[in-house]
Each structure stands twice: as structure tokens, then as C-alpha cells.
Amino acid sequence: MADKKKLNAPDWSGVKRVLVIVAHPDDADFTCAGTVMQMARQDIDVTYMILTNGDKGNHNPEITRNQLIAMRKIEQRRSAELCGVKQVLFMGEEDGFLQPTPVIRKRVTREIRRIRPELIICPHPDRYLVGDGYINHPDHRNAGLIALEAIFPAADNPMFYPDMMDEGYLPHKISQLYVSGHDEPNIEVDISADAERKVAAILCHVSQFDEPEKAADSWRKRWSETGPDGEPQVFERFKCMKFG
Numbered sequence: 001m002a003d004k005k006k007l008n009a010p011d012w013s014g015v016k017r018v019l020v021i022v023a024h025p026d027d028a029d030f031t032c033a034g035t036v037m038q039m040a041r042q043d044i045d046v047t048y049m050i051l052t053n054g055d056k057g058n059h060n061p062e063i064t065r066n067q068l069i070a071m072r073k074i075e076q077r078r079s080a081e082l083c084g085v086k087q088v089l090f091m092g093e094e095d096g097f098l099q100p101t102p103v104i105r106k107r108v109t110r111e112i113r114r115i116r117p118e119l120i121i122c123p124h125p126d127r128y129l130v131g132d133g134y135i136n137h138p139d140h141r142n143a144g145l146i147a148l149e150a151i152f153p154a155a156d157n158p159m160f161y162p163d164m165m166d167e168g169y170l171p172h173k174i175s176q177l178y179v180s181g182h183d184e185p186n187i188e189v190d191i192s193a194d195a196e197r198k199v200a201a202i203l204c205h206v207s208q209f210d211e212p213e214k215a216a217d218s219w220r221k222r223w224s225e226t227g228p229d230g231e232p233q234v235f236e237r238f239k240c241m242k243f244g
């Protein structure tokens, strides 16, 4: 568990729009669904950007690649609705091969300039190993890298992509960045009241779970912490960067 003394509560004053950039359908639900639910209840407009099409996320030989892509879009839209997310963007890169190319950086930059979020949530690009039993998916790392490279130096610099200026997508600087999966988080969001709703959001991704109830129980166990009065608590934690 992170050092509690270094953890602050989030500050969303002045935040009207949030963009969540992730690699796969279901990544946002695992990393920040509880936070997003709270944002939505505060009338913050949240957009999910799913970089890949999720076409490797099933081992059933009877489902075709295109069927799986379509299913995963439906599942992601369903969970987004449950979380109060207004818009889901599917960027359509191939699952398993996400790379921080100039092309995807430009596409993400265009969306940042179009949506103009004050806050972006993305995964940690340096997280290779998770705990003692999981090698982090390379798409997760590269999604973090793509997000960071679009935020800086591209999105707020008018010298980047002058053609985009002609389209009306003007430079934009975010004020806060939340990085999920960071070893040294500095903020935490208490999502205890929404923990079961987060489970429900993840389970919207029906194609991903052969034994949903068993999976849900393992998440409940993994997430649960004991509060000061012995009560169970669940948190989502992020490394927060602020930009003046």
C-alpha cells in the first residue's frame, strides 16, 4: 500500500472536461471507473479514448476478429454509460501492437485540442512489472507514452501541426495529469461507496471473463483495505502532475 502520509484528496475545482486515454476496452474500468463516477456526478464531462480495437482479447475460436471488435465497443459503451461517461472514442489501432508513432500522436493531439480537457488520466509508461505475477501489457505502457507525448510538447505548441490550426484545433494546455499505476501516487480517491458499481462496470466487458463472479471476488479481495475504524475501504490512486 502507498504511504498514506503523502496522499492528498483530489482537487477538481475548475475541471469541466476530463479525457481518459487507455489502450484497451476495459482498461479505464479497472484503473479509474470509481473516480470517473464521482467526476460525472459533479457534472464533469468525461470522454474515454480507447486507442486499440481490442481484437486480441478473446480465445474463443468461434468468434471472428470483427465480431470481437464490435462486441468490445458495445461492452465499453455500456460500462461508460454506467459510469456517466458522455463520449467514447475508439481510435482503432491494432491490439497488441500499439506504438507511439507520429501518426497516432497527431490523432491524439487533435482530440486533445478538440475536447480541451482540463484533466487527462492515462497509464504509467514506465510500468513493466506489476506485483509478483504480471508482466504489464506493452499496449498499456505505450498508451501512457502516446498520451504524454501528445500532451507535451505537441498539444499546446502552435508550431506543432500547423494544418490543425487551419482546421480550428487550437493549442491547448491541460492543468492536471493523473497517471494510474504509478509507484509513487500522491493523490487518492475514496471510491468505497462505488466499489460495487466499479465491479459492475468491469463486468460489462462480458467477452473478457469466463467466470465473472470468481473474478469479481478476486477484485474485491485485492482492492479492500481496512480504514481507521476497521471498516473496509477502496481507493483509486494516481500520480498527479499540475501545470501552471
Ligand SMILES: [Zn+2]
Residues within 6 Å of the ligand: 023, 024, 026, 027, 137, 140
Ligand atoms: Zn488492457
